[in-house]
Every structure is written in structure tokens, then in C-alpha cells.
Amino acid sequence: MNKNELIRGVVLSSVLFSALAQADYKVLIGVDPADVQSKNLATLTSPTPALSAALNSQISLRQTNDLTDAMRATRTQENDIVVGPSHVAASAISHHYQLLARQKQNAEYVLIARTEISNPQQMSGSRLYLTQQDSVRTYLAKAMVEESGLTLKSFKNVTYGKTSGAGLLALSSNMADVTVASKEEAEAWIKANPKQGKIIKITKPVPSGLAVLVKKSLSDAEKKKVSRWITSADAESAGLGKMQPASLADESLYRYIASLGILTPPTIPGVTTVDTPMVQRLIAAGITAVDTRSQKEFEQERIRGAIHAPYIEKSLKDRDFDARLDDYSAISRLPKDKPVIFYCNGPECWKSYKAVIVGKQAGIQKIYWYREGMPDWRENKMPVEAK
Template sequence: MKLGRTIQRIVLWCAVLAPGAALADFTILVGNDPADESGGSLGFLALPASLQDALGKKVIYKQTSNLTDVMRASRTQENDILVGPPHVTASAISHGYRLLARDTSNTHYVLVARKDVASLAQMAGKRLYLTQEDSARAYLAKGLLTDANINLKQFKQVAYGRTSGAGLLAVKMNLADVTVAEQAEAERWMKANPDVAVILKSTRPVPGGAAMMVRKGLPEADRKTVLKWLASNDAKLSGYGKLQPATEADEDQYRYIASLGILTPQAVQGATVVAATEVARLIASGVAVVDTRSQKEFDHEHIAGAIHAPYVERSLKERDFDQALDDYSAIAKLPKDKPLIFLCNGPECWKSYKASKIAAESGFKTVYWYRNGMPEWREKSMPTVGGTLAAAR
């Protein structure tokens, strides 16, 4: 399927709320990976009205290639159903979603290097080409590098492009030394271009296409309805019919992908790491919570009384990130003489790590870092409010 056709339908609404309605009865978000040249996560057309008819509910449906937003949504549980590539699925089932169905194809992702880079250790000082930062290929490549104790700062240059095909071409033209690709894609390319490159590291077998997740709190009747609909002719014609009911073995594959996640460090120098029960105790004693997430996330749900100080993140998700690339003006406005608890979207979210580090280095007297953040707070059923509702009170 041509990417242009996909872009034309990036945002499609199959059912729109009636004017003045406050909430949709059922929300579905589909995330397309624009770096997936095989079409594994690009093959979905607009959701047929037959699912809405089967559910008997109004449905609001969105399809997007903004995987940054889809990854965020995988942690906030704001959608009843998520459909997305493997790393989105891995994140979602770690944060309150249940794997329902998946494309049954499997693949490996590999790090491909020019032949003069004979080992992982020799990557230091080389040029790395990755697909878009939140694509599955880039996510898994970073996981493979982290597993090999290599961080992006060790490369002479890190470039991001749209496709892995362009990365392989860059290797061939000596514009890059290392890139990431699907194994079958890399092997075909290496056969056509002998003596140019080698495969240095590979993932275990991982799902090669998209999957569908449902919120764990979704009524069982709705879950069964969606599964039944996936076997219908309408689902098959729209591309959703290629998703087959998932098994426990499938979940194991996604847990492996989650284990490769680019997680924040366990600690921040100058800050105290706290868990949910300690956060609750500190709040009760008068300590303020600083929520560093986006406005959309804050409005959807936050801890009661939290201060919204969004951290505008442009630097890489790394321990030694470049602070000059980011905007932390909201952090600078906070009182330095009062204890503060910084949080965001859990161990995969770097905003509160960076904010805590900057606060500690900027002379804030007492800094607490709630590393597990909103996902843990939500899972423990701790009290939250919606920003929109709070503002109206």
C-alpha cells in the first residue's frame, strides 16, 4: 500500500459525537508506523460502521502516524481500544491494556553495519542512522544498543530518517556506518549488495505487524463483541480481519519488547526516589506535586492539587541529555525553598527524570522523584481528577 494513500487517511472519524456531547461512549485510536515499509501497521482503512452497530454505542475513531502521541496514549488509558505496532503494544499491555488480537507474522530486527565495523564495541565514534524516533525500528534498535551497553552519545553522528530502506542506502553510500532494518529486508539487501555490510546484533522473534489492545476495565461483553466482529467480512475487507485472537505466548513476545524499553535510570543525584505510598504521605504533609507531562495528559487526569509545569523535551532520552535543547522555563518558575515531587508517565517517560535532575542541579532545596508516576498511581487506584473538571470548580 502506498504511503501517500495512508497519509490521506491519517485522521478518519467513522462516528462523531453529537453536538454538545461531552464524551464518546467508545474510543479507538490506531497508530500507523510510517517507517514500516512492509505495510504491517499501515494496512487499515477507516473502521466500518458495522463495529459501532455491533457495540450499540457511539464510537469516536482516530488514525494517526504521530507515534509520539500514540505512545503517550498507551500509558494514559484514555482510549477503549488501541491498535498499533509492536512497541506501542508492549507499552500498552504494561499500562492497563489487555492484548486482544494481533497480526500473526513474526520477524527479527537487526543492527546492520559496514564491514569495517567488525563488532559492537567498534560502533563508538561511528555514524548511526535510525528511522523516526518513535518508530518500532528505532525503539528496538535503541534497546539492542542499550543491551550492548552502548548509548547514542558514543556515536559521532545520529541521524533520523523516514525508512530503513533509506538507512541501508546510506550505509551503501558510506553516509552512515550503522542502521536498523527488519532481518529479511536486510538479508535481501545484503544479497543484492555483497561485501558491503554485516549483521551485528538481532532481536529475538517479535511480532511483525500491528496488534489490538483493549482496556482491562472494558466490559467482557464488549471485548467478545470486538473479537466476533474481527472475524466478520467487514473486518476482513477493511484490514482488521488479519488480526487473530491473541494467546499467552503472544504476550510473552511483547513482554520481551517491553524489556528492551528505553527506561530512565533508577536514581537522580540530589533527588530522593519515592513510590506511591510515600508520595501520598508527602502530599498529606503539604508537599506539592509537580506534573511535567503535556497539557493534554494533565487535562485528562492528574493527582489532585498537582502543579502543572510541562517539561518541553527535545533532547535524547539519555542519562547525559543535552539540557540546552530543552525548555525548562516552567521548572525555573517553581519555588526553590519548598520540597517538590516531580512525576510524569512512569519509567519509560523521561520528562520527570530530566526535570528532577535540573531542579537538583539548580539549587532546589528538596527534590523528590516519583519515577513510577501516573501509571502506578492509577494502578493503585489512588485519587485523581481531570484537569478540565478541576478548572471548572
């Protein structure tokens, strides 16, 4: 996403922000923090209530540059319309949203390294520079690292910055050995800095602009209204930029991104991984389900009878996470002699994985891990409750 595209995305946030009281549609806008190039972007907004008028309904909009939270929100399905970069869109498609439109540009992303690193395996022990943890570039960089048989723990250190260009600057100044960039950026840097670095890993072409998605549960008439406006000249002039109707080929690109997601391991040694029918039987037998998600998520919707023991994470979403960075006091207070079922928001959510590891270390004698979590429970129409 370049500066102009980001400006359009920020302008869109005000275009959609027409009214907050008793909204008929909830809209989430995710802005990639790694592409914020100017502190003055917030002044480039417009109050035009274009989408509200198009839908003839009130719109409640939430804009965030915390894309970890944006992806969490796609799993909880708490918004009717989602606008965001490629990995947010990929997560939404995996959780019952329909891709309506997208900016049609694609890009390839690369790991670029100093010349002494000739292949991905040689990254081990080097210094890695990434953009902000929840950015598209870092999402794809982690995937490329995983594909190379490494983890973030394989590096001497990992630095997170705010902008996409800082990684290449870090290479130039010998403050990093490896970074992530678009292929176009990397090739331009190599041309300007001959013999200083080279591309060692590359993704397939992936969408690089914004996408618009709606809940599949919306009626066809509602979807048509959104699609008609999103792809109109009015929407483009309002700040969204040029959107085109999405195709099945487009959706396959987002599913490729979803496949790169840093998912939790499928199993944990010494722990029984259970599916939805098994969880239902275990609960019927008196075993407690433990919800490790946030207070807001727990109050919004949870497995009936579940108790709340949140795992508050600041550590990396990685098998080698550093639990010292996290708050797992609620997990530590659970009885050690009673079996429990840990769950959160599915394979992309690491809270229950970390709770299992910490719970084992704390001495809980019998742990079941419901890896598919709340999204699968909801999809199978199992009994839920809310505050």
C-alpha cells in the same frame, strides 16, 4: 510492517471512523511513520462504519503517526480500543489493556554495519542512521544499542529518516556506518552488496504487524463483540487484514518488547526516589507534587493538590539528553528553597527525569522523584482531581 499491511491499517482508520458525536467508545489507531511508503495511501480509505455497527455504538476515532503520543496515550488509558504496531501494543499491555487479536507474522530486527565494524562495541564513534524517532525500528535499535553498553551519545552522529529503506541506502552510499533493518531486509541487502556490511546484533522474533487491544475494564460482553468483529471476514475485507485471536504466548512476545523499552534509570544520584505510599506521606506533610506532563494530561487527571510545571521536551529520551533543545522554563521558576516531588507518566516517561536533572542544576535544594508516577498512583486508587 510491509506496504500492504500499512495500507490495511490506514483503511481501518476509515472503517472505524463512523461518528464523532457523543461517542461510546474511543479508538486510537497508531500508524508507524517509518513504514509510510506512498503519499497516496490516504486515498485508500473506506467510510464503512463496520465496527460501530458491530458494537451498536458510536465510535470516536483518532489516528496518529506520532507513536510517542500513542504510547503516552496508553499510559493515560484515555482510549477504550487501541490498534497499533508492536511497541504501542507492548506499552498498552503494561498499562491495563488486554491483547485481543494480532496479525500473526513475526520478524527479527538487526543492527547492520559496514564491514570495518566487527562487533557492537565498535559502533562507538560511528555514524548511525535510524528511522523516525518513535518508530518500531528505532525503538528496537535503541534497545540493542543499550544492550551493547552504549548510548546514542556514543555515536559520532545520529540521523533520523522517514522510511525503513533509507538506512540501507545510506550504508550503500557511505553516508552511515550502522543502521537498523529487519533481518530479511538486511540479508537481501548483504546479498546484493557483498562485502559491504554485516549483521552485528539481532533481536528475538517479535510481532511485526498490527495488534488490537481493549481496556481491561470493559465488560466481557464488550470484549467479545470487539473480538468477534476484529477476527471476522468482514473486518478483513473492510481493510484490517487477517487478525487472529491472541494467546498467552502472543502476550509474552509483547512483554519481551516492553522489557526492551528505553526506561528511565531507576535512580538519580543525590535525589531520593519515592514510591506511592511515600508520596502520600510527603504530600500530607505539606510537600508539593509537581506534574511535569502536558497541559491536556494535567487537566484530565492529576494527583490531588499537584501544581503544573510542564517539561516540554524535544531532546532524546536518553540519560545524556541535551537540555538546550527543551523548554523547561516552568521548572526554572519553581522556588529553590522548597522541596518538591517531580512526577510524570511512569518509568517510560522522561519528563520528570529531565525535570529532576534540570531542577538540580537550577538549585532546587531538595527533590524527590516519583518515578512510577501517575500510572501507579491511579492503580493504587490514590486521590486525583481534574479540571
